[in-house]
Amino acid sequence: MNELFPIYVKLAQIQTLLVGAGPVGLEKLQAMLTNSPNANIHLVAERIDEEVRAFVRGKDTIRTSERAFADTDIEGIDLIVLATNNPTLNAHIRKLATKNNVLLNVADKPDLCDFYLGSVVRKGNLKIGISTNGKSPTIAKRLKEFLHELLPDEIDETLDLMSQLRDEMKGDMKEKIQALNKHTKTILETKRYDSPN
Numbered sequence: 001m002n003e004l005f006p007i008y009v010k011l012a013q014i015q016t017l018l019v020g021a022g023p024v025g026l027e028k029l030q031a032m033l034t035n036s037p038n039a040n041i042h043l044v045a046e047r048i049d050e051e052v053r054a055f056v057r058g059k060d061t062i063r064t065s066e067r068a069f070a071d072t073d074i075e076g077i078d079l080i081v082l083a084t085n086n087p088t089l090n091a092h093i094r095k096l097a098t099k100n101n102v103l104l105n106v107a108d109k110p111d112l113c114d115f116y117l118g119s120v121v122r123k124g125n126l127k128i129g130i131s132t133n134g135k136s137p138t139i140a141k142r143l144k145e146f147l148h149e150l151l152p153d154e155i156d157e158t159l160d161l162m163s164q165l166r167d168e169m170k171g172d173m174k175e176k177i178q179a180l181n182k183h184t185k186t187i188l189e190t191k192r193y194d195s196p197n
């Protein structure tokens with residue numbers, strides 16, 4: 001059973017610390033910024049790869065410090081992602097995070113994580129997070145590709161129309177929910193997303 005609780009976090013209104021700026025650090029940075037382009041991130045690494053430097057150039061919400069991690073780096077931090085090649089440092093930051101109630105992800109080290117990154121299908125406003133409970137990130141990637149193909153681009157139009165409709169609707173909550181359910185039932189009957197014909 002997968003006991004993970006999925007949430008969608010507003011990275012633009014919290015402070016994230018990323019330690020490590022090699023290929024894995026770059027992957028994590030890309031994962032965070034493609035989803036949340038205004039994420040507030042402090043990137044600390046003894047050595048920042050040129051690719052990472054190029055990726056963060058011109059992004060005002062990313063601050064970089066090319067030096068060793070210092071314990072004070074976690075002050076004011078809500079979320080930490082580690083992408084270092086240093087197991088001793090990872091274990092040290094794991095302890096600090098627990099002591100300071102900060103949630104931690106250590107790339108590719110499930111035992112050290114409070115949360116995992118998910119594979120993400122994106123179509124406009126729609127976002128589907130996929131977790132295989134750490135069993136197979138490769139299957140998560142394949143499912144992402146499959147669902148991305150399957151979902152029509154118009155799904156975003158449907159979401160916009162539904163959003164307008166729900167803003168315009170009057171009446172009490174119960175009536176509103178009933179009407180929205182009735183309306184969407186018809187939409188799904190007329191637009192068979194699960195069939196190519």
Ligand SMILES: C[C@@]1(CC(=O)O)C2=NC(=C\c3[nH]c(c(CCC(=O)O)c3CC(=O)O)Cc3[nH]c(c(CC(=O)O)c3CCC(=O)O)/C=C3\N/C(=C\2)[C@@H](CCC(=O)O)[C@]3(C)CC(=O)O)/[C@H]1CCC(=O)O
Nearest residue numbers: 031107108110116117118119131132133134136137140141
């Ligand atoms: C979402 C995504 C994040 C991202 O990076 O954006 C992600 N991994 C991705 C890809 C990927 N990662 C790896 C491969 C190589 C093939 C392979 O090993 O299978 C590929 C595939 C590829 O790159 O093609 C290596 C790997 N990953 C973990 C381990 C350790 C272990 O399993 O013990 C090892 C072995 C390391 C080693 O051998 O040294 C563990 C984790 N990876 C997770 C997330 C969390 C569980 C997510 C879930 O429940 O599925 C978890 C538990 C923790 C975490 O890291 O948060 C991204 C999704 C794909 C996408 O959307 O494109």
Ligand SMILES: NC(=O)c1ccc[n+]([C@@H]2O[C@H](COP(=O)([O-])OP(=O)(O)OC[C@H]3O[C@@H](n4cnc5c(N)ncnc54)[C@H](O)[C@@H]3O)[C@@H](O)[C@H]2O)c1
Nearest residue numbers: 020021022023024025045046047067068069083084085086
């Ligand atoms: N590259 C891959 O495809 C891959 C795949 C699976 C697992 N991994 C593992 O993930 C980890 C990271 O991989 P990578 O290729 O990005 O490694 P890397 O060696 O390129 O980068 C490690 C980063 O950690 C930083 N770092 C180390 N000690 C530090 C300290 N005390 N303070 C601040 N920064 C510090 C380094 O300066 C560097 O920026 C490694 O443990 C690797 O074995 C890598």
